[in-house]
Amino acid sequence: MFYVKTKINDETTITTELTDENIFTHCPKCGTEFPVDLVEILGDGNSDLFGTAVYCAECSAKIIKK
Template sequence: MFFIKRKGKRIPIEDPIYTTCPMCGVEHPVDLVDITLQTDGDLENVQVFCERCTEKRALARAGANRGKEVQTNE
């Protein structure tokens, strides 16, 4: 269980948990357990992009890598 402490009292963190996309600023829900597992528990510097920006970034990376394909002469 995750919780925050305020004035010595445990306050549970309940679903849904939200974050802000660092690219567009939209608030979106996140799965804290998945993020914790993927980051080895380091949540301080985590940035979670929304679905739309994740797709944009993937397309941009694919486009940037398209020109870097290795060609071999057979």
């Protein structure tokens, strides 16, 4: 299991387990929030958590059409 650990202050830390249902991103073009499958996105070995952006289905379709 993997999780995100966020320190709020000296007494409080929030731990959130990562699942295939609670990982989201924002589309860099339209800002829409949508769920992503990190295994699928990062599985190519060339991506990283900080520098990788994922377009939503609608923007991806527009880009592919061009």
